[in-house]
Amino acid sequence: MKTAIKLAYRNLIGAGLRTWLNVIVLSFSFVVIIWMKGILVGWDRQAKSDMISWEIGDGQYWHKTYDPFDQFTLQDAHAPIPPAFKAGIKNGDMLPVLISQGTIYPEGRMQSVLIKGIDPGQDILNLPTQKLDTTPDIIPAIIGTTMARTSRLKVGDHVTLRWRDANGTFDATEICITNIFKTNVPTVDVSQVWIPLETMQSMLLMPDEATLFTIRDSETTQPASENYKFMPVKTLVADLESMIKTKSVGQSIFYVVLLLLALLAIFDTQVLSIFRRQKEIGTYVALGYTQKQVVWLFTIEGAMHAILAAVVGAIYGIPFLIWQAKTGWALPVETSDYGFAIAETLYPVYSVGLVISTMLIVMLATAIVSYWPSRRIAKMNPTEALRGKLQ
Amino acid sequence: MDHSIIQIEKLTKSFPMGKSKFTALYGIDLSFGEGEFAGFIGPSGSGKTTLLNIIGSLDVPTTGNVLVLGNSVGELTAKQAARLRKESLGFIFQSYNLLAVHTVFENVEFPLLLLKYSTSERRNMVMDALAWVGLTDKVKSKPPQLSGGECQRVAIARAMVKRPSLVLADEPTANLDAANSHNILQTMVKLNRDLKTTFLFATHDEKVIGYLRRKVYLLDGKIDKDEVLSN
Numbered sequence: 310m311k312t313a314i315k316l317a318y319r320n321l322i323g324a325g326l327r328t329w330l331n332v333i334v335l336s337f338s339f340v341v342i343i344w345m346k347g348i349l350v351g352w353d354r355q356a357k358s359d360m361i362s363w364e365i366g367d368g369q370y371w372h373k374t375y376d377p378f379d380q381f382t383l384q385d386a387h388a389p390i391p392p393a394f395k396a397g398i399k400n401g402d403m404l405p406v407l408i409s410q411g412t413i414y415p416e417g418r419m420q421s422v423l424i425k426g427i428d429p430g431q432d433i434l435n436l437p438t439q440k441l442d443t444t445p446d447i448i449p450a451i452i453g454t455t456m457a458r459t460s461r462l463k464v465g466d467h468v469t470l471r472w473r474d475a476n477g478t479f480d481a482t483e484i485c486i487t488n489i490f491k492t493n494v495p496t497v498d499v500s501q502v503w504i505p506l507e508t509m510q511s512m513l514l515m516p517d518e519a520t521l522f523t524i525r526d527s528e529t530t531q532p533a534s535e536n537y538k539f540m541p542v543k544t545l546v547a548d549l550e551s552m553i554k555t556k557s558v559g560q561s562i563f564y565v566v567l568l569l570l571a572l573l574a575i576f577d578t579q580v581l582s583i584f585r586r587q588k589e590i591g592t593y594v595a596l597g598y599t600q601k602q603v604v605w606l607f608t609i610e611g612a613m614h615a616i617l618a619a620v621v622g623a624i625y626g627i628p629f630l631i632w633q634a635k636t637g638w639a640l641p642v643e644t645s646d647y648g649f650a651i652a653e654t655l656y657p658v659y660s661v662g663l664v665i666s667t668m669l670i671v672m673l674a675t676a677i678v679s680y681w682p683s684r685r686i687a688k689m690n691p692t693e694a695l696r697g698k699l700q
Numbered sequence: 701m702d703h704s705i706i707q708i709e710k711l712t713k714s715f716p717m718g719k720s721k722f723t724a725l726y727g728i729d730l731s732f733g734e735g736e737f738a739g740f741i742g743p744s745g746s747g748k749t750t751l752l753n754i755i756g757s758l759d760v761p762t763t764g765n766v767l768v769l770g771n772s773v774g775e776l777t778a779k780q781a782a783r784l785r786k787e788s789l790g791f792i793f794q795s796y797n798l799l800a801v802h803t804v805f806e807n808v809e810f811p812l813l814l815l816k817y818s819t820s821e822r823r824n825m826v827m828d829a830l831a832w833v834g835l836t837d838k839v840k841s842k843p844p845q846l847s848g849g850e851c852q853r854v855a856i857a858r859a860m861v862k863r864p865s866l867v868l869a870d871e872p873t874a875n876l877d878a879a880n881s882h883n884i885l886q887t888m889v890k891l892n893r894d895l896k897t898t899f900l901f902a903t904h905d906e907k908v909i910g911y912l913r914r915k916v917y918l919l920d921g922k923i924d925k926d927e928v929l930s931n
């Protein structure tokens with residue numbers, strides 16, 4: 310084995326340019342796979358941590374009929390705040406939010422929105438709710454940048470808001486945009502208007518009612534209630550996770566193609582060398598190798614491309630990957646239209662497992678394409694190989 | 701017969717040729733003793749290479765028996781045949797068959813890598829073998845940088861380095877000029893004398909024939925004449 314590795318190494322290096330071309334192409338696969346997977350891991354982490362800090366905290370209690378994807382049940386998805394929750398709300402560990410449908414009329418146009426009532430003094434979420442504390446004479450509202458763009462509202466703008474109260478009666482009033490916040494989480498931004506909770510409760514004739522509660526720490530606060538069911542973080546990010554998984558499938562097609570190209574080059578090299586090096590193969594046999602050992606020799610030689618590629622890939626890949634992790638990768642598209650949490654710049658995160666599994670996969674694949682054509686050697690007639698007459 | 705290292709009995713060898721077959725060797729009976737310096741002589745196509753390959757366990761008899769150093773060539777497994785070649789046989793080819801990307805030293809070292817020698821043992825043996833052929837100053841060269849004569853001397857060193865009992869040389873001088881041919885033949889004569897290695901040639905080169913002490917003439921796959929020179 311040691312001899313075979315030594316020989317294979319000499320043969321491979323001796324082959325010169327061709328080897329290095331294969332190695333460079335293969336090293337691209339290494340770096341690109343690690344980079345792309347790292348981007349996904351980084352995105353997954355960023356999206357989850359953004360969701361946690363902007364929307365879901367350490368879990369939420371949802372009103373039993375609340376379904377964020379169903380506008381019709383939203384009308385009924387509210388109930389009086391359960392007494393068991395009062396203490397948590399008082400010391401700031403639980404954050405009630407009331408949600409209802411509404412319509413705004415910016416510049417005479419009509420746009421339907423979700424009105425969300427939130428406590429201006431909360432500090433569980435990153436939302437700049439303190440800005441809801443500023444204007445006493447008119448209802449203050451904060452919106453995200455995407456909402457601001459679609460409605461063309463600016464800070465200080467007044468706009469008419471219309472809603473239906475608990476009795477089904479329509480009512481309308483002016484609100485004033487006091488802040489426009491920037492977030493990566495579209496579910497707190499797109500088509501949403503945040504106003505003070507108490508104001509909203511009185512507007513809707515739903516005193517002391519809420520749709521959901523965001524909690525600060527699931528370890529400490531877990532009171533039970535029949536109207537509300539607890540949604541742990543894991544459940545709340547499940548959609549995001551499955552979406553990222555879908556993305557990763559699409560993404561892997563890209564690097565599978567890249568890897569296949571590299572493997573094809575190695576396969577081609579193997580087929581060619583087995584054809585061109587018949588005399589050499591015959592010589593190995595004459596000098597005392599069995600043909601099976603020669604198969605191994607050629608397999609090791611081909612598989613060694615992957616090892617050299619790992620080394621070459623490391624030379625330019627490690628600086629590149631570190632640089633990417635530091636400066637991030639700016640997405641080339643307008644991210645807020647994605648409809649899910651994605652930052653404009655993604656910071657790839659690489660794990661040891663990712664690097665090792667990538668290496669193993671690439672090495673295994675290289676070994677297989679090296680072995681496949683080499684099997685022919687075992688069937689060669691050594692005397693014909695020595696004469697170099699095989700087709 | 702006591703010291704015979706090769707015994708060939710009723711050997712025939714035929715190759716499939718489309719639907720029929722082509723017989724390259726007919727009813728060969730021969731034996732060679734230790735330390736012989738012998739050759740198969742004959743025109744092109746007479747079966748010299750075929751016979752040498754069977755003796756070298758690179759090919760098998762169609763019928764008959766070939767015993768090489770106590771091994772019946774037709775009955776060896778691939779592993780046993782490889783072991784016989786690795787331990788006891790040396791090959792010299794018309795076109796040298798050196799490994800082009802390896803240095804002279806590495807080429808000569810190769811057969812030793814398959815046997816269990818330590819690095820220092822290998823080094824000494826390689827340097828000895830290169831001394832026999834007068835190439836100690838070219839250890840770091842690679843075959844493409846050497847002349848044909850030098851290449852064949854490296855090939856001889858490679859065949860001899862493990863001190864095999866039997867060396868098989870197929871047209872070793874075919875690509876060499878007269879001076880180089882004589883040079884390598886004299887080297888082989890000397891090794892035959894000093895190390896008692898048996899040499900078997902396949903050739904139609906008069907220069908080679910002049911050095912042989914036993915000449916086995918082949919014609920159309922049959923033994924035509926078997927001349928042994930008495931010293």
Ligand SMILES: Nc1ncnc2c1ncn2[C@@H]1O[C@H](COP(=O)(O)OP(=O)(O)OP(=O)(O)O)[C@@H](O)[C@H]1O
Nearest residue numbers: 693715716722724743744745746747748749750751
């Ligand atoms: N693998 C093979 N298949 C078919 N025929 C073969 C094969 N090997 C050799 N032969 C035939 O057997 C005969 C003897 O071939 P061999 O190579 O032994 O001749 P040779 O005496 O070495 O000739 P040369 O001096 O040209 O090397 C030739 O007619 C050759 O065509």
Ligand SMILES: [Mg+2]
Nearest residue numbers: 748749750902
């Ligand atoms: Mg021949």
